[in-house]
Amino acid sequence: xxxxxxxxxxxxxxxxxxxxxxxxxxxxxxxxxxxxxxxxxxxxxxxxxxxxxxxxxxxxxxxxxxxxxxxxxxxxxxxxxxxxxxxxxxxxxxxxxxxxxxxxxxxxxxxxxxxxxxxxxxxxxxxxx
Amino acid sequence: xxxxxxxxxxxxxxxxxxxxxxxxxxxxxxxxxxxxxxxxxxxxxxxxxxxxxxxxxxxxxxxxxxxxxxxxxxxxxxxxxxxxxxxxxxxxxxxxxxxxxxxxxxxxxxxxxxxxxxxxxxxxxxxxxxxxxxxxxxxxxxxxxxxxxxxxxxxxxxxxxxxxxxxxxxxxxxxxxxxxxxxxxxxxxxxxxxxxxxxxxxxxxxxxxxxxxxxxxxxxxxxxxxxxxxxxxxxxxxxxxxxxxxxxxxxxxxxxxxxxxxxxxxxxxxxxxxxxxxxxxxxxxxxxxxxxxxxxxxxxxxxxxxxxxxxxxxxxxxxxxxxxxxxxxxxxxxxxxxxxxxxxxxxxxxxxxxxxxxxxxxxxxxxxxxxxxxxxxxxxxxxx
Numbered sequence: 001x002x003x004x005x006x007x008x009x010x011x012x013x014x015x016x017x018x019x020x021x022x023x024x025x026x027x028x029x030x031x032x033x034x035x036x037x038x039x040x041x042x043x044x045x046x047x048x049x050x051x052x053x054x055x056x057x058x059x060x061x062x063x064x065x066x067x068x069x070x071x072x073x074x075x076x077x078x079x080x081x082x083x084x085x086x087x088x089x090x091x092x093x094x095x096x097x098x099x100x101x102x103x104x105x106x107x108x109x110x111x112x113x114x115x116x117x118x119x120x121x122x123x124x125x126x127x128x129x
Numbered sequence: 130x131x132x133x134x135x136x137x138x139x140x141x142x143x144x145x146x147x148x149x150x151x152x153x154x155x156x157x158x159x160x161x162x163x164x165x166x167x168x169x170x171x172x173x174x175x176x177x178x179x180x181x182x183x184x185x186x187x188x189x190x191x192x193x194x195x196x197x198x199x200x201x202x203x204x205x206x207x208x209x210x211x212x213x214x215x216x217x218x219x220x221x222x223x224x225x226x227x228x229x230x231x232x233x234x235x236x237x238x239x240x241x242x243x244x245x246x247x248x249x250x251x252x253x254x255x256x257x258x259x260x261x262x263x264x265x266x267x268x269x270x271x272x273x274x275x276x277x278x279x280x281x282x283x284x285x286x287x288x289x290x291x292x293x294x295x296x297x298x299x300x301x302x303x304x305x306x307x308x309x310x311x312x313x314x315x316x317x318x319x320x321x322x323x324x325x326x327x328x329x330x331x332x333x334x335x336x337x338x339x340x341x342x343x344x345x346x347x348x349x350x351x352x353x354x355x356x357x358x359x360x361x362x363x364x365x366x367x368x369x370x371x372x373x374x375x376x377x378x379x380x381x382x383x384x385x386x387x388x389x390x391x392x393x394x395x396x397x398x399x400x401x402x403x404x405x406x407x408x409x410x411x412x413x414x415x416x417x418x419x420x421x422x423x424x425x426x427x428x429x430x431x432x433x434x435x436x437x438x439x440x441x442x443x444x445x446x447x448x449x450x451x452x453x454x455x456x457x458x459x460x461x462x463x464x465x466x467x468x469x470x471x472x473x474x475x476x477x478x479x480x481x482x483x484x485x486x487x488x489x490x491x492x493x494x495x496x497x498x499x500x501x502x503x504x505x506x507x508x509x510x511x512x513x
Binding site: 002003004005006028059060062063064066067070083084085086088089090091092093095098100 | 140150153154156157158160161162177182183184185186187189190285286287288
């Protein structure tokens with residue numbers, strides 16, 4: 001496990017098996033995914049523990065992450081399988097914790113699970129309910 | 130990643146919110162790229178200037194940090210969306226202009242040199258060999274690594290900004306060593322700058338972080354810039370080395386067939402309504418060469434020429450500007466073909482250019498058709 005951005009939050013897993021292109025497919029005001037081909041289409045990523053494979057697309061998408069945070073529509077944390085610079089820098093700008101986890105850990109996380117992220121603890125990611 | 134006590138303190142917020150954010154970016158980037166520490170850099174070159182690309186989110190972010198943020202090292206800046214001297218000729222909406230000027234003001238408040246140029250390697254002095262810099266403009270990063278003996282990764286707008294504010298960058302990838310696992314053999318006769326742009330574009334697609342290129346003849350500056358621009362457009366590769374490389378390197382050939390492939394991908398029109406020269410922006414020797422080529426000739430259609438402001442001023446003093454304007458050129462500084470808001474498909478169907486980088490963005494971002502031609506062909510066919 002790798003910690004890209006530190007922090008401590010509790011929340012509910014919103015899981016996607018699709019990568020996310022933050023530039024253009026996430027509504028900056030509401031955090032709703034507008035890409036018809038995405039498995040989170042019409043769902044909001046606001047205030048969730050967003051679990052997805054990785055970010056893709058232009059690094060300018062980092063500004064979108066900053067915008068959704070400014071509009072109180074950002075995820076509480078992001079958890080990915082693969083580190084990418086858009087998510088890394090966007091979440092660093094917006095101060096949203098980011099963890100990179102293994103394939104097995106990724107598979108074990110399911111929609112609706114309640115998890116706690118605490119990057120200072122020995123177990124940075126734990127399921128508490 | 131190992132951080133010094135001072136870096137830890139900044140990351141905890143003990144040196145203010147701006148430094149905390151900057152170190153968060155460096156740490157996140159460093160962890161994502163497997164860096165083990167931060168190292169000092171001496172020069173940052175920032176992208177993320179054009180309102181066309183960073184939008185309201187970027188404008189608001191820069192405006193909010195500009196109150197407190199100040200750069201720690203020499204920091205230069207990529208092109209913006211227009212040239213204030215002649216923006217009124219281009220029917221750009223008021224909102225665009227005011228947002229772009231706000232971005233300009235924010236960068237100036239932060240202490241950035243307002244160079245608005247994608248060719249910092251041509252208009253600023255180059256530091257001594259192996260100096261670590263942080264260049265976010267892709268053609269500039271490739272040029273710095275390949276021709277100027279500097280060291281940089283292909284930075285993002287944010288990692289370069291964080292490096293400007295802290296004077297540091299994660300020690301990873303091309304900052305350490307480069308050992309390409311691929312050698313491209315150049316096998317095209319009588320190459321022009323367009324061919325070299327295509328070679329770069331091809332190399333960017335097949336290369337990882339660096340590639341060897343063998344079989345190159347002596348190249349002029351226009352050709353070298355074209356190659357860097359092409360490479361930066363198509364992938365993550367940020368350095369080429371000259372020669373055959375190690376014997377275990379995979380070998381690929383760049384031949385007429387590959388030229389045709391790139392041509393088929395980017396050339397979508399047989400002729401253009403206007404011509405653009407510059408992406409990367411033209412330096413003084415290219416302006417001088419263009420003025421010489423246009424002696425006694427005039428363009429049959431509009432020709433936009435993009436160059437840094439400092440070059441435009443030098444060119445004016447020497448008299449090149451008069452020459453070019455007489456031949457029908459529109460000379461624009463502070464902006465570039467790449468991601469320009471000054472060309473849109475409502476008024477232009479197709480653009481003729483010798484730039485692979487320009488072609489890629491005109492096609493994919495402006496949504497216009499592209500007609501690729503070398504400069505000598507452009508002079509031959511588009512002037513009288």
